[in-house]
Structure formats: C-alpha cells, structure tokens
Amino acid sequence: MTFTLPPGLDRRLTPARADLAAAHLRGQVDSARFVEGRPMRTGFPVVPLAPSRLMNAARDTEFLLGEEVTIFDEDGGFVFVQSDRDGYVGYAVAGAFRPRAKPATHRVAVMRTHLYPGPSIKLPPTFVLHRNSLLTIERFTDAFAVTDTGAHVIAAHLKPVAEVEPDFVAVAEDYLGSPYLWAGRTSFGLDCSGLVQTAFEACGIAVPRDTDMQEKAIGEPVAFDGDVTVLRRGDLIFWKGHVGIVSGPDELLHANGHHMMVVKEPLSGAIARIREKSYGEVTSVRRPAA
CATH class of the missing domain: 3.90.1720.10 (endopeptidase domain like (from Nostoc punctiforme))
Structure with a gap:
C-alpha cells in the first residue's frame, strides 16, 4: 500500500505508515489507526535501524545500549520504533529492546569497554560496549560497577550521565x-x-x-x-x-x-x-x- 507523508513531514522523523501512526500525529497524517507508543530501552550493544524490514538493505543509523526509544508496532520479528534521542524512525529487531525499569545513571566515557558476567577480567566478556552507551549502575565493588542486570563493567570507564566532555x-x-x-x-x-x-x-x-x-x-x-x-x-x-x-x-x-x-x-x-x-x-x- 502506497503511503505518502504530507508536505513538511520527514519520513525519517515521522512515525507513520498507511496502517498506523503515532497518536500525536492524529489530524496530521492519514493512517488507518493511531497508537500510543511503548517506552523501551535498547538492550543490545548496537542495534541497526533501517527504513524497512529488509535488514540486508541500506541502514540509517544505530542505537547503542541503554538508549530510550518508543515502539509503535511489532510484527514479524521487527519493531517500528523511534529514537527518543534524535527522533529517528525505522525498523529494528524486536528482541533488542527491554522495558525501562530504572533510569540510566552512567555512560561509557571511553571508546569501548567490556561487559563481564562477574567481577573478574579473566571471565569471558559478554559484550563490547561503546562510548555513549548508557547503564543503570546499582553498586560499585572494587574496580567494577554492577548494573541493574547484574553485569560488571570497569568502573573507571564510566562517568555519571551528567558529567560530560568539554570539547x-x-x-x-x-x-x-x-x-x-x-x-x-x-x-x-x-x-x-x-x-x-x-x-x-x-x-x-x-x-x-x-x-x-x-x-x-x-x-x-x-x-x-x-x-x-x-x-x-x-x-x-x-x-x-x-x-x-x-x-x-x-x-x-x-x-x-x-x-x-x-x-x-x-x-x-x-x-x-x-x-x-x-x-x-x-x-x-x-x-x-x-
């Protein structure tokens, strides 16, 4: 089904399709139904965002761990999702997101770091995390910060979310x-x-x-x-x-x-x-x- 946005609306920033659109777009776009989005958070280190469900096609951007998003639809293993950070809209793998249980407290402040399953650098790391990834830290133990999922990350590689770089x-x-x-x-x-x-x-x-x-x-x-x-x-x-x-x-x-x-x-x-x-x-x- 062909769907065209009204003039002035950018498909990259407008969560709307022929069959559904975000509730706040009621009266602005012609969609079959309007839905409230579900607030979620990225649960994988990197999640590609594409303009269609054809994930082998060109992509638009990436979500990093902990980024807040709004999901408007889930179908066939994909979600129709919008970034709360920059407003970008597209499709991503459905299993890459989790509920926003608690707000992020820290961000990765180095180029990349490892996420460990326990408090030892000798353990095989679970993921590589990238700069600007967001974590909810519940406690610190020796050299590690422990996340709300029980994972461990080197504490010196993190900064509180409010502590930003100057340049x-x-x-x-x-x-x-x-x-x-x-x-x-x-x-x-x-x-x-x-x-x-x-x-x-x-x-x-x-x-x-x-x-x-x-x-x-x-x-x-x-x-x-x-x-x-x-x-x-x-x-x-x-x-x-x-x-x-x-x-x-x-x-x-x-x-x-x-x-x-x-x-x-x-x-x-x-x-x-x-x-x-x-x-x-x-x-x-x-x-x-x-």
Whole structure:
C-alpha cells in the first residue's frame, strides 16, 4: 500500500505508515489507526535501524545500549520504533529492546569497554560496549560497577550521565583511524554525520543524525568564500551529503568514503578534491555555540 507523508513531514522523523501512526500525529497524517507508543530501552550493544524490514538493505543509523526509544508496532520479528534521542524512525529487531525499569545513571566515557558476567577480567566478556552507551549502575565493588542486570563493567570507564566532555573536537579526534561505515556510530565504524553526532553527544549536546538536519540545526552560519583562514577550530563545514570538522588551521577532520576511515587532512586540498570528485561545492559553514 502506497503511503505518502504530507508536505513538511520527514519520513525519517515521522512515525507513520498507511496502517498506523503515532497518536500525536492524529489530524496530521492519514493512517488507518493511531497508537500510543511503548517506552523501551535498547538492550543490545548496537542495534541497526533501517527504513524497512529488509535488514540486508541500506541502514540509517544505530542505537547503542541503554538508549530510550518508543515502539509503535511489532510484527514479524521487527519493531517500528523511534529514537527518543534524535527522533529517528525505522525498523529494528524486536528482541533488542527491554522495558525501562530504572533510569540510566552512567555512560561509557571511553571508546569501548567490556561487559563481564562477574567481577573478574579473566571471565569471558559478554559484550563490547561503546562510548555513549548508557547503564543503570546499582553498586560499585572494587574496580567494577554492577548494573541493574547484574553485569560488571570497569568502573573507571564510566562517568555519571551528567558529567560530560568539554570539547567535542577532542572527542572526534579519538576516532582517528576508525573505519568508515555508513550509518555507524561507534569506533567499529561510523559515517561523517555519525562522527559529529557522537562527538557532540559525549559533550551532552543533542544534535540531529543526518548532514542535512545538522546543517539546519547546529550553530550559526559563517560567511565563507573559500578562504580557509577565516575558519576556527570547531567549525563544521558542509557539502550536500557530507560534513567535516575544522580541527585546526587548514585542517579537516572527517569520516569519509575516500579514505574509508576517519582522517585529518589539509582542508584546502579536501575542498578541491570533494568539489571535483564527489559532493561538489561547500554549501555552508556552521559555528557551534561556545
């Protein structure tokens, strides 16, 4: 059944289909029924989100452990779900979520760490957890923090959720050498906008997922006529379909498909290459608030 959203609504951010839609969209979309969503939490370390149930097709983004979501439908082993963090809507594996029993208390503050079944680093780890994953910690014992599920994680690798990083550029630099992965958000693989979103998230700043959304939402515009000397560390430079971070004088930090990893390279050279080979001209520069 063909379903078209009304003008002004983005399918990436609108939990609506021909057969059902979120209750708050009543009167805005033409769906057969409207439902209240179920508040849930991601229970796996990484959960891919796709625009359809065809999970071997291109994906949009990833959920990390502990992220809060709202589930609107479950069918055929998949859920129709929306991220509470950035509003992204899509399909994910149904068994990857659990009820929100208690709020998260801590976040993973290192690139990655192991989750153990008990208080010993000699035990085979259960999962690898990634930066910005959220955990509910119930107690601490020696070097470990114990979660509400009884799992153990190195306490020094965690910070309280309210304790954030001061510099998003420094966080992004931690990912240098990480492989490029479309829709990724971890050091195992991430894309250009995923790198930006992940770095800001570690600093307690919520930003949208995709480049076009980020270009509209982050900071203030900076006049740019090609003179890279006017740019500052932390400026975001956008192309149609790509974003990078100015990390120093004439220096661009970005996850990109040319190198297939996160790199630093001369900004002026990158602008010329991107103009000729991929995304065309720079569309804007945005300067985040201090």
